[in-house]
Amino acid sequence: MTNPNRIALLGCLLAVSSLVWLPFLELKANRLVAGSGRRLLELGAAGWWLVGLLLLAGSSAFLIPRFRAPALAILGNLVFIVGIVLIGLDASKLLGSSTLARVSLAPAAWLMLVSSSFLIFAALNDLKNIWLKRLTSSVGILVFLVILLTGGLSSLSVIREYQTRLDTFWLEVGRHLGLAIWALFTSSLFGLPLGFWAARSKRFEGFILGFSGLLQTIPSLALLALLITPFSALVRAFPILESFGIRGIGFAPAITALTVYGLLPIARGVLNGLKAVPETALEAGRGMGMTSVQLFLSVEFPLALGLILNGIRTSAVQLVGLSTLSSLIGAGGLGVFIFGGLGSAANDLVLLGAIPVLVLAVLTDAGFRTLEQASIPKGLR
Amino acid sequence: MIDLKNVGKKYGTTTAVNDLSLEVKTGEICVLIGPSGCGKTTTLKMINRLIEPSSGQILIDGRDSSSLKPFELRRGIGYAIQSVGLFPHLTVFENIAVVPKLLGWQKPKIQARVMELLELIGLDPNRYADAYPKALSGGQAQRVGVARALAADPKVLLFDEPFGAVDPLTRERLQNEFLGLQQRLKKTVVFVTHDIDEAIKLSDRIAIMKDGKLEQYATPEQMLEQPANAFVRDFIGADRGLKRLARVFVRDVMRPSAGVKLEDQNLRTSSVFVVDSGGVLRGWLDPKVSAAQDAFSAHQWQDISVFENTNVREALSRMISLGFQVLPVVNGAGVLKGELSLEQAMSAKGNL
Incomplete structure (x- = not known):
C-alpha cells in the first residue's frame, strides 16, 4: 500500500x-x-x-x-x-x-x-x-x-461593506496602487544606481549593506510619523512647494518613507546580481576588447538581470503591503478601510481593506515572477 | 613580432616583473613558464594591457602597444584563458562571434567565419552552433575558447594555461590539435603554463621565469642541453634525456615496414606485423611460436600502434606499457607506415 x-x-x-x-x-x-x-x-x-x-x-x-x-x-x-x-x-x-x-x-x-x-x-x-x-x-x-x-x-457582510463604499473603494484601490507604483519608481531611481556603485566599490558595498540593515530596523510607522515634522518645516521654508502638492502629511512624506524601505531590496538585488557574474566571463570580455560599457550591456547586465528583477519583486511586494500604513498620515489607500475598521471594531471593514491588499500583493508577486523567469537567458535555464 | 623592452610591473613596493626583455618572433610559439608567482601571467597580461606595465615598452609588429586604446589593442589580439570564460548566456556561435561583431563585420562574413572555425576545431556546426556553453564538455569548451580567440584572425595570440583545466587525456589531444592548427596558421603565440612537459612539447622557445626575472630564454633543445643555471636545471627536472625525446617525432626515426599480408602469414619475412589488403594493421605474429595459425594474434590497430607524428617520448612510454621491443607505426587511418624499435628510440636522444 x-x-x-x-x-x-x-x-x-x-x-x-x-x-x-x-x-x-x-x-x-x-x-x-x-x-x-x-x-x-x-x-x-x-x-x-x-x-x-x-x-x-x-x-x-x-x-x-x-x-x-x-x-x-x-x-x-x-x-x-x-x-x-x-x-x-x-x-x-x-x-x-x-x-x-x-x-x-x-x-x-x-x-x-x-x-x-x-x-x-x-x-x-x-x-x-x-x-x-x-x-x-x-x-x-x-x-x-x-x-x-x-x-x-x-448577502455577506464584506460585500455589504463594499456595496455601501462602492465609490470610495475603487478610489482607494487606485490611490493604493498609485502609492506603491510611485514608490517603486522612486525606489528604483535610487536603488538601481546605489546597487551599481556598491558592486563597483568595496567600501561603498559595506556602507550599503550596513545602512540597509539599520534602516530596516526603524519601525515603519515611526518613520512615517517622524517625516511629518521635516516636511512641514520644508513647506514652511519654501511655500512654493505646496503648489506641487507637498505637505507635512499626505502623498509626499508617504512616498519618501516607502522609498526608504523600497530602495534597499533593489540595491541589494543589483549588488547580488552583478557580484554573481563570473569573474572569468568579465576577464574574457575585457581581454577580447570590450569597452566597459559594452561589457556591462552585453555581459554583466543580462547575467545579473534575474537577480535585479528579484530585488525589484521583493521591493514591490513589500511596498504593496507597506502602502497600507500611508493612510495613517493622510495619503489614503486601502489602509483607510483597515484602520477605519479597527477603529470602529467592524471586522468586515478590516477585511474589505485587507483582502484586496493580499490579492494585490499576490498578483504583484506572480507578475514579477513571470517577468523574472522570462528574463533568465536560455543558456542558464 | 612581439618585442618586450625592459618591461616591469610594480605593485606598491612589490615587484611582480622586473626589467624583462623578450622577443617573440613572428609565427613562433613562446611559452612562459615558472613557479607560481614568478610573473608569467602578469607578463602575458601586460601584452594586451589587462595589466598596465609600470615601466618599459611593448612593441607589437613594431608598434608601441601604448599608442592604441586598450580595447582597440585587445581586439587585434586573440586571448584564451584557463577557465575559458565562455559567456553562459550566449550560444557557441555568439561566443565565437564576439570579436568580429565588436570589429563591425557584416553578418554573412561573421556567419561564414564562425562555421569555418567550428569545422577547424572539430565541432559539428549543425550540432553545436546553437548550443549553450553548459551543454559542452570541458574539452569542447576549451576548443570553443580557442576558436573565439582565433575568430577575427589576429596575428598574435595570448594563451593563459588554456589546457590547464581538463583531464590529462583531453589535454594531450588539445595540445596535438593546437600544434596541428599552428602548423597551418603560423600565429605569433605567447603561451603561459606551469607544466614543463607542455612547454617542451608546444614551444619554439621557452622563457623560464623566477621572481619576476627571466632566467633563460632559449629553444627547448638548447634549454635541455644547456640549462643556464641551477634553477633552470632543477625546474626542468632530472629526466632531461627523456624530455628531449618529446621533441623528436616517430616519423623521423622509424624504419619502413611492409608488414605481412593476412593471407600469407606463412611467409614470415622481415616483419612481425600483419596487415590486410588495404595495408591496415590487423595484429602481430609471435616469432617464438612456429605454427602460423597459433602465432597470429589479432588486435585493433589503435591498441598496439603509434602515429607517425607521435613524439618519441610517448612512443617509448607506449613500448614500456605494451611490453613491445618494436612498435608498429600507422597513419591516421591505421595503415602501417613503418616500425620503431627500442634502439631507434634510444638513438633519437641525439647528443645528450
Whole structure:
C-alpha cells in the first residue's frame, strides 16, 4: 500500500471536524454588535454534501498517486466551489429580509476554504502535466469570481461593506496602487544606481549593506510619523512647494518613507546580481576588447538581470503591503478601510481593506515572477 | 613580432616583473613558464594591457602597444584563458562571434567565419552552433575558447594555461590539435603554463621565469642541453634525456615496414606485423611460436600502434606499457607506415 497523502488527509480532518463542531456563519443584528454563530449542519441538509465531499477527498488520499492526483484536483476544487455556493445560499437564508443584520464568515468556513487549498496543493504536487496544473489551480478561482460578480455572495457582510463604499473603494484601490507604483519608481531611481556603485566599490558595498540593515530596523510607522515634522518645516521654508502638492502629511512624506524601505531590496538585488557574474566571463570580455560599457550591456547586465528583477519583486511586494500604513498620515489607500475598521471594531471593514491588499500583493508577486523567469537567458535555464 | 623592452610591473613596493626583455618572433610559439608567482601571467597580461606595465615598452609588429586604446589593442589580439570564460548566456556561435561583431563585420562574413572555425576545431556546426556553453564538455569548451580567440584572425595570440583545466587525456589531444592548427596558421603565440612537459612539447622557445626575472630564454633543445643555471636545471627536472625525446617525432626515426599480408602469414619475412589488403594493421605474429595459425594474434590497430607524428617520448612510454621491443607505426587511418624499435628510440636522444 502506498503512503496516504498527509497534506490532503490533514486538510480533510481539519475541515470535517471544524464543520461539525465550529460555527460556519455568524449572524449579527447590526454591523457593530457581537454576533451568534451557526454551525453548517444547523443551516440545512445541504451541508451534508460538503461533509460528504470532504470525506470522499479524505479517503482518496489513500489512492495510488496516479489516481490520487486527479481525484484530489477534482475534489479540492469541488469542495471549494460547493463551499462558496453554500456560504452564499446560507448567508442569504440567514439574513432573511433584514437590512440592518449582517452575516459574516465564522471559523469553520475559513477552515473549510483553507482545507480545500490543502487538497489542491496536494494535487499540484503530484500532477506532472503543466496544463493540468494550471487548470487545477485556476478553476476554483474562476468559478469564485463568477459567483462573486453575479452577486452570489452579496448577502455577506464584506460585500455589504463594499456595496455601501462602492465609490470610495475603487478610489482607494487606485490611490493604493498609485502609492506603491510611485514608490517603486522612486525606489528604483535610487536603488538601481546605489546597487551599481556598491558592486563597483568595496567600501561603498559595506556602507550599503550596513545602512540597509539599520534602516530596516526603524519601525515603519515611526518613520512615517517622524517625516511629518521635516516636511512641514520644508513647506514652511519654501511655500512654493505646496503648489506641487507637498505637505507635512499626505502623498509626499508617504512616498519618501516607502522609498526608504523600497530602495534597499533593489540595491541589494543589483549588488547580488552583478557580484554573481563570473569573474572569468568579465576577464574574457575585457581581454577580447570590450569597452566597459559594452561589457556591462552585453555581459554583466543580462547575467545579473534575474537577480535585479528579484530585488525589484521583493521591493514591490513589500511596498504593496507597506502602502497600507500611508493612510495613517493622510495619503489614503486601502489602509483607510483597515484602520477605519479597527477603529470602529467592524471586522468586515478590516477585511474589505485587507483582502484586496493580499490579492494585490499576490498578483504583484506572480507578475514579477513571470517577468523574472522570462528574463533568465536560455543558456542558464 | 612581439618585442618586450625592459618591461616591469610594480605593485606598491612589490615587484611582480622586473626589467624583462623578450622577443617573440613572428609565427613562433613562446611559452612562459615558472613557479607560481614568478610573473608569467602578469607578463602575458601586460601584452594586451589587462595589466598596465609600470615601466618599459611593448612593441607589437613594431608598434608601441601604448599608442592604441586598450580595447582597440585587445581586439587585434586573440586571448584564451584557463577557465575559458565562455559567456553562459550566449550560444557557441555568439561566443565565437564576439570579436568580429565588436570589429563591425557584416553578418554573412561573421556567419561564414564562425562555421569555418567550428569545422577547424572539430565541432559539428549543425550540432553545436546553437548550443549553450553548459551543454559542452570541458574539452569542447576549451576548443570553443580557442576558436573565439582565433575568430577575427589576429596575428598574435595570448594563451593563459588554456589546457590547464581538463583531464590529462583531453589535454594531450588539445595540445596535438593546437600544434596541428599552428602548423597551418603560423600565429605569433605567447603561451603561459606551469607544466614543463607542455612547454617542451608546444614551444619554439621557452622563457623560464623566477621572481619576476627571466632566467633563460632559449629553444627547448638548447634549454635541455644547456640549462643556464641551477634553477633552470632543477625546474626542468632530472629526466632531461627523456624530455628531449618529446621533441623528436616517430616519423623521423622509424624504419619502413611492409608488414605481412593476412593471407600469407606463412611467409614470415622481415616483419612481425600483419596487415590486410588495404595495408591496415590487423595484429602481430609471435616469432617464438612456429605454427602460423597459433602465432597470429589479432588486435585493433589503435591498441598496439603509434602515429607517425607521435613524439618519441610517448612512443617509448607506449613500448614500456605494451611490453613491445618494436612498435608498429600507422597513419591516421591505421595503415602501417613503418616500425620503431627500442634502439631507434634510444638513438633519437641525439647528443645528450
